[in-house]
Amino acid sequence: MNARYGVIGVKMDFLLTRMLFVLAGVLACAGMSAFGAQTDAGRGTLGFDRNDYPGTAGMREMRKEFAFAGYWLTPPPGTTTNSWARKRKEMEALGYGFLLLARGRAANAVRTAAGAGKMGAADAREAVRSAKVEGFANGGIIFIDVEDGGRLAAEYHAYLRAWADEIVKLGFRPGAYCSGMAVDEGGGVTIVTANDIRSNEAPRSFAYWVFNDVCPPSPGCVSVGNPPLPPASGVKDAAVWQFVRSPREKQTASRCSGYAADENCYAAADAAKKWHLDINVAASSNPSFH
Numbered sequence: 001m002n003a004r005y006g007v008i009g010v011k012m013d014f015l016l017t018r019m020l021f022v023l024a025g026v027l028a029c030a031g032m033s034a035f036g037a038q039t040d041a042g043r044g045t046l047g048f049d050r051n052d053y054p055g056t057a058g059m060r061e062m063r064k065e066f067a068f069a070g071y072w073l074t075p076p077p078g079t080t081t082n083s084w085a086r087k088r089k090e091m092e093a094l095g096y097g098f099l100l101l102a103r104g105r106a107a108n109a110v111r112t113a114a115g116a117g118k119m120g121a122a123d124a125r126e127a128v129r130s131a132k133v134e135g136f137a138n139g140g141i142i143f144i145d146v147e148d149g150g151r152l153a154a155e156y157h158a159y160l161r162a163w164a165d166e167i168v169k170l171g172f173r174p175g176a177y178c179s180g181m182a183v184d185e186g187g188g189v190t191i192v193t194a195n196d197i198r199s200n201e202a203p204r205s206f207a208y209w210v211f212n213d214v215c216p217p218s219p220g221c222v223s224v225g226n227p228p229l230p231p232a233s234g235v236k237d238a239a240v241w242q243f244v245r246s247p248r249e250k251q252t253a254s255r256c257s258g259y260a261a262d263e264n265c266y267a268a269a270d271a272a273k274k275w276h277l278d279i280n281v282a283a284s285s286n287p288s289f290h
Helices: 003-029 036-041 055-062 088-094 113-134 154-169 193-201
Strands: 045-049 068-072 097-103 141-145 173-179 182-186 189-192 207-211 240-244 278-282
Touching: 045 097, 055 088, 068 088, 068 278, 097 113, 113 141, 113 154, 141 154, 141 207, 154 173, 154 193, 173 193, 189 193, 193 207
Parallel strands: 045 068, 068 097, 097 141, 141 173, 173 207, 207 240
Antiparallel strands: 045 278, 182 189, 240 278
16 A cells, blocks of 8 residues: 555544544434444343233333233133233333233143134134224234143144134234243154144244243343343244243242242332232234234
């Protein structure tokens, strides 16, 4: 390089340095670092779910830590009433996003393919009817609660296919709340329920809200300053990861820290331990409508 081009290079370096300082100042004013956008893009958003609505005071306290909450459209499993009904406006006023959840049948209740189809369509209609009564817009993801883990029976897959088809027909999108943990079937064979649903319900496209509370990958019932994204659960296309369940599942979460003496997990803001929680992470603060 000759002397003339060297001077130009120095001037360009000087200008580039000034530009970087200006950019850094702009980002600092916006509350970010020069790498903030990259960091935020890889950071999850925390939410919670529980069967019973915590009440207005509880929801206000939890909003200090959580951006979204599970919202039951039907009575939770084993119950006949739904305390989340007619709480949408209150939650929106507090700034919450939503995880729409509907009860699914137990595996032992789905015994024939013919019955599975009828039950799946009926359960989908019930969930959508509730979503519309609550005022939720078409296009949202409704997650069906699949409590049974491992490999599902053929009849149950028929039930899920019928449920998903009816959900789409009625203007919403199907999702499944299901296990993201590998179950050993023996002979070196393992199965993850989310993968089992994906392969058997194709070409239907489900969104997956998976539970995996094994530590690791779960961080346990602790304050998470930089939550991992749902694929860290082990299910690569998971939309939501439930990494804490209350009460603690001894078979899976025995090595996890942070649980209270009663084996439940509580928000840091809940000093009186009034509201035990399941804790979730998602890429969106409004997972059913992202």
